[in-house]
Amino acid sequence: MKIYNESLAKMKQIVDTYTSQTIDLEIEKTVSTIIQNVAKDGDEALRDYERKFDNVNLADFSIPEFQLEQALDEIDADLRAALELAKRNITSFHKQEIENSFVDVSTPGIMRGEKITPMASVGLYVPGGTAAYPSTIMMCGIPAKLAGVKRVVMVTPPQPDGVNPAVLAAAKLAGVDEVYQIGGAQAIAALAYGTETIAPVDKIMGPGNIFVATAKKQVFGKVAIDMVAGPSEIGILADDSADAREVAADLLSQAEHDKRARPMLITDSQSLATAVSNEVDRQLATLPRKEIASVAVSDRGFIAVMDDVADMFELMNTVAPEHLEVQLANPTQYLGMIKNAGSVFLGRYASEPLGDYVAGPNHVLPTGGTARFASPLGVYDFVKRTQFIQFDEPSLKADVKAITKLARTxxxxxxxRAVEARFSSKGE
Amino acid sequence: MKIYNESLAKMKQIVDTYTSQTIDLEIEKTVSTIIQNVAKDGDEALRDYERKFDNVNLADFSIPEFQLEQALDEIDADLRAALELAKRNITSFHKQEIENSFVDVSTPGIMRGEKITPMASVGLYVPGGTAAYPSTIMMCGIPAKLAGVKRVVMVTPPQPDGVNPAVLAAAKLAGVDEVYQIGGAQAIAALAYGTETIAPVDKIMGPGNIFVATAKKQVFGKVAIDMVAGPSEIGILADDSADAREVAADLLSQAEHDKRARPMLITDSQSLATAVSNEVDRQLATLPRKEIASVAVSDRGFIAVMDDVADMFELMNTVAPEHLEVQLANPTQYLGMIKNAGSVFLGRYASEPLGDYVAGPNHVLPTGGTARFASPLGVYDFVKRTQFIQFDEPSLKADVKAITKLARTxxxxxxxRAVEARFSSKGE
Structure with missing residues (x-):
């Protein structure tokens, strides 16, 4: 791994590698046509596109409930136990995100408040093949159900051997209400506009290829969408107290996701930097996905050696990583210095994959520096707020002068005139 | 106003008039070029575009702090008092939206939590001319400051006679930290990418023309953006107890905003329907903005007479209006029936303009049916969450089997291997 010994200012330039997404007008046009056709022709258009893009003839898109139950019964006992442990912990953590409506009646004659209401329905896109992660279905479905969403719909591209049983089992455990075998931009269009078979939803989430991502952007406004997820990132802050072998293993856990994944170590220890770099090479050699991980390490990974802990945190806040490990002595004392990160792992035993699966916090996290303004997926993503006010006559009367002044300005x-109408006689 | 006497099913079809925004590839391309040039050439590109689009030669974009103070001193006393009343009430309402971090240490050996952090900086786009509303600046700036945002930046197109003093005064009261006279897609690009003069922000909000809206969509991902606001809407639920003159006046208060604004009355009273329709015509005659309001009323407005209150609410939830007035006897009893609305006005004295200016709740609200999934602007729009976990050795050990099972699946x-590294000897 490349080791930098640079100033903070120089390192900030090096890590700021955001590049604007170029708009591919051909893809925009193709996707726009697909969406219009599905909105117009419904199921028939869906069938046409599935024939064209996925090479399948589907009489019925929907996977019935009993197949989900069957999948849950069929998966091996260890997998089922692991999924159930994950479900318990995801549930107990996310329950704490449930928010309350409030009402303010501190001024006599005036009631003001804000009411929390769950969205009626949400859709989850699950990619096909090896990118279909059962754990992600749990991370999306459980917070939606805790928020009170009545209808959680999952779509996933049809597979030659049928949908992966682990995916169906996870859908069952997560409380998914409907599953359809459709994929690509046409699936996003169906979720946004609805067809004869599939009722439209209020929000669409989940990762996908460029067609899926473009379709999500195009239906934004008709429905809500989640953030467009980028490649995985892990940033580790470590000092001499850290174990180079464990740090390297955690860097590789994210590097194996994607050739564009970004493993980063920021340290004040030159000896740790060298040891981790050597460990990464050693561990890479035996990794099944070494072809992917080695590209991420060499193209996108780095080790930065900084002067002190303050600079380490400042650089990490500039990066705003998806996952942040704090492998420093007394890690909790640094929580206040963390401004920008998706999920934080404190100390030696909070290895990143613990958070991916069973600890309870979400693993759908902001990437690409978006932790500056975005949050992990949570219960709050599945509700909306509605304000309300009630004033009695004297309370409105007291405000008429200010309201009319501002309105006329x-x-x-x-x-x-609308507020004045309350206090003027008829016919005026 | 057009009066419908139709079934609920038929009315649902009539009100569901969402049309997908067609993508104008020419505008997309123009805006994309502007953004790239500002990102590359900074202030110089900004000056070029301001010369080209706004016909001004700007040596310095920034409006210094003292000009804001001066504007606040110069506006008339009634306007200042009204703005200060608005500020007090917006502040006291929005304080109640401030959320707390949480920590869960209910399982010995395990700490899990979620930390709330304000965004570092946000940008507010304020349109020029008569569309520059001082009240909107307060509605955006005050919640941002309550959230703890250190740097609130306002941009507004240069005006022939200088920026409206009421706008500058509102910016001062709202706590805006920096003001720049720039507009259009180039202003959005400057906020997203930064220039020599303007440091980049984390989130951009505020309304604008098609170039501004397109630019916001294109920089989405590099920064956060608010929803793209559509024309104003007001939905009124009223029965025979309502005053036709007041109902008509409130409908017109939104109709005057825009020819595409949407005034809607849903009632169970045929006589109220007729009376309101007549009142709307009578009041329109003397309205300064009657040319705008009359188009909104005739093209987009409607009165629906329904069988009962249940159908009235169901239809209104389908519409999901930006503003919802409940002009029914005992209005508070219906709060639980309201699923989709931005802001709700209960009873005769909660006239919609009360909420626009001084009541305290926000007036930046979801439009175009997006209240199904979107919320009023609030303190929550200016913070993000960061999760954290700490596990001790036995707690991680207890989960190793489940983690490794899920990871290998x-x-x-x-x-x-990352979690196993904690429990295996070196060299393994």
Missing amino acids: EGLEAHA | EGLEAHA
Whole structure:
């Protein structure tokens, strides 16, 4: 792994590698046509596209409930136990994200408040093949159900040997209500606009290829969408107290996801830097996905040696990594210094994969520096707020002068007249 | 106003008029070029575009702090008092939206939690001319400051006679930290990518024309953006107890915003329907903005007469209006029936413009049916969450079997080895 010994200012330039996504007008157009056709022709268009893109003739898209139950019964006992442990912990953690409506009646005559309401329905896109992760289905479905969403719909591209039983079992455990075998931009269109078979949803989430991502952007506004997820990242802050073998293993756990994944170590120890770099090479040699991980390590990974802990945190906040491990002595004391990160792993035994699977916090996290403004997926992603006010006559009367002044300053006469109508006689 | 006497099913079809935004590839391309040039050439590109699009030669974009203070001193006393009343009430309402970090240490050996952190900086786009509303600046700036955002930046197109003093005064009261006279797609690009003068922000909000809206969509991912706001809407649920004159006045208060604004009355009273329709015509005659309001009323407005209150609410939830007035006897009893609305006004004295200006709740609200999944602008829009976990050795050990089972099921061997590294001897 490349080791940098640079100033903080120089390192900030090196890590700021955001590049704007170029818009591919051909893909935009193709996707736009697919969406229009599905919106217009419904199931028939879906069948046409599935024939064209996935080479399948589907009489019925839907996977019935009993097949989910069957999958759950069929998977091996250890896998089932692991999924159930994950479910318990994801549930107990995310319950704490449930928010309450509030009402303020501190001023006599005035009631003001905000009400939390779950979305009626959400859709989850699950990619096909080896990218279909049962754990992600749990991470999406459980918070949605805790939020009170009545209808959680999953779509996934049809597979030659049928949908992976582990995926169906996870869907069952997560409380998914409907599953359809459709994929690509046409699946996103169906979720947004609905067809004869599939009722439309209010929000669409989940990763996918460029067609899926483009379709999600195009239906944004008609429905809500989650963030567009980028390649995995792990940033590790470590000092001499850290174990080079464990640090290297954790860097590789994210490097194996994607050739564009980004493993990063920021340290104040030159000796740890060298030891981790050597360990990464040693461990890479026996890794099944070494072809992927080695590209991530050499193209996108780095080790930065900084002067002190303050600089280490400042650089890490600039990176705003998806996953952040704090492998420093007394790690909890640094929580206040972390401004930008998706999920934080404190100390030696909070290895990143613990959070991916069973610890309870979410693993759908902001990537590509978006932790500056975005949050992990949570219960709050599946509710919306509605404000409300009630005023009695004297309370409105006391505000008429201010309201009409502001309305007329903004050139909005009908606004002023509306409140005045409450206090003027008929016919005026 | 058009009065419908149709079934609920038929009315649902009539109100569901969402049309997908067609993508104008020419505009996309123009905007993409502007963004790339500003990202590359910074201030110089900004100056070029301001010369080209706004016909001004700007040596310095920034409006210094003292000009904001001066504007606040110069506006008339009634306007200042009204803005200060608005500020007090917006502040007291939005304080209640401030959320707390949480920590869960209910399982010995395990700490899990979620930390709330304000965004470092946000940008507010304020359109020029008569569309520059001082009230909107307060509605955006105050929640951002309550969230703890250190740097709130406002951009607004240069005006022939200088920026409206009411706008500058509102910016001062709202706590805006920096103001720049730039507009259009180039202003959005500057906020997203930064220039020599303007440091980049983490989130961009505020309304604008098609170039501004397209630019916001294109920089989405590099920064966060708010929803793309559509024309104003007001939905009124009223029975025979309502005053036709007041209902009509409130409908017109939104109709005057935009020819595409949507005034809607849903009632169970044929006589109220007729009376409101007549009142709308009568009041329109003397309205300064009658040319705009009359188009909104005739093209987009409607009155629906339904069989009962249950159908009235079901239809209104389908519409999901930005503003919802409940002009029914005992209005608070219906709060639980409201699923989709931005802001709710209960009873005769909660006239919609009260909420636009001084009541305290926000007036930046979801439009176009997006209240199904979106919320009013609030303090929660200016923070993000970061999860954290700490496990001790026995706690991780207890989960190793489940983690490695799930990791290997998903084909992620390096994930499994990372947690195993904590419990195996060196060299293994």
